[in-house]
Amino acid sequence: MRPGGTIDVQITIRPKKGLKIKTGQVELDCTEQWWQKISPNSQSPGRMETRSALSQPIVQSFLADTELTDSEPVVRYARFQIPKDAPPTVHGAVAQVSWEVTGRLEMESGNPVTKSEEITVLTPPKVNPGRSAADLSNEAVFTGCILAMVLVNDVVGAGGYLEGEVRARMNITDQAKSIRMELHSSETAGDREDESVRERVSLDSDVQLTVDQPYVWAFSIPVPERTLPSVQNGHTKVSWMLKAVVDTEQTLAAYHLEREVQIFTST
Numbered sequence: 001m002r003p004g005g006t007i008d009v010q011i012t013i014r015p016k017k018g019l020k021i022k023t024g025q026v027e028l029d030c031t032e033q034w035w036q037k038i039s040p041n042s043q044s045p046g047r048m049e050t051r052s053a054l055s056q057p058i059v060q061s062f063l064a065d066t067e068l069t070d071s072e073p074v075v076r077y078a079r080f081q082i083p084k085d086a087p088p089t090v091h092g093a094v095a096q097v098s099w100e101v102t103g104r105l106e107m108e109s110g111n112p113v114t115k116s117e118e119i120t121v122l123t124p125p126k127v128n129p130g131r132s133a134a135d136l137s138n139e140a141v142f143t144g145c146i147l148a149m150v151l152v153n154d155v156v157g158a159g160g161y162l163e164g165e166v167r168a169r170m171n172i173t174d175q176a177k178s179i180r181m182e183l184h185s186s187e188t189a190g191d192r193e194d195e196s197v198r199e200r201v202s203l204d205s206d207v208q209l210t211v212d213q214p215y216v217w218a219f220s221i222p223v224p225e226r227t228l229p230s231v232q233n234g235h236t237k238v239s240w241m242l243k244a245v246v247d248t249e250q251t252l253a254a255y256h257l258e259r260e261v262q263i264f265t266s267t
Helices: none
Strands: 006-013 019-036 047-052 058-068 074-081 096-107 113-119 137-141 145-151 155-157 161-170 174-189 192-209 215-222 231-233 236-248 255-264
Touching: 006 019, 006 058, 006 096, 019 074, 019 174, 058 074, 137 255, 145 236, 145 255, 161 174, 161 192, 161 236, 161 255, 174 215, 192 215
Parallel strands: 155 255
Antiparallel strands: 006 074, 019 047, 019 058, 019 096, 096 113, 137 145, 145 161, 161 215, 174 192, 174 236, 231 236, 236 255
């Protein structure tokens, strides 16, 4: 389900004996988890903080002042609309945003009974209309090389592919050890961060690059099917970076070029 969409909930009560229920409610909530350092210079990871990511609780009543017997299960239904500005589900190395539906019964006697189920909120693509081919191109100028990356798309769903070309025009003759594409993810949860290389695709290796001709390598790099969406909300940020790398013999640092791409989790 996506922000702005609806979720239907079925609540089934199976009493083992006669019950007098004062109220029955079901709540939809979103919880964000992040880390906060005790002091700016502290080397410790800090303390974990949690908060509701919703501006106000989303609660519905489904039962009130009702006496149940132990003979038949009682079924009730509720429908929620997920706020349009709601953050998506995120389960990363440090970033955590969770959605949960909780049913609660308040009895005439005894402790309340609660039952919770996690749900997944997805992200839709955000495509800006009227973009040109120049919006999907990047170029970096080095002493020995002009490196460019031209994308077919920079907004892609989980399980899809980022495709395009890496182009190089050499100012010197050099031996390329490795030419590759990398897909990096970066998570921030308050004062904690995590970065990792999610995918790496080799385009070429051990090839001599000369000034006589331009070079073009087509690429198609997969986005993991179960992955984190691009998001920035509250204390949580997840971003994705596509990186082209040309690693050569004569340069200590590889020629490289990167740009941010958007990953979404719904169709």
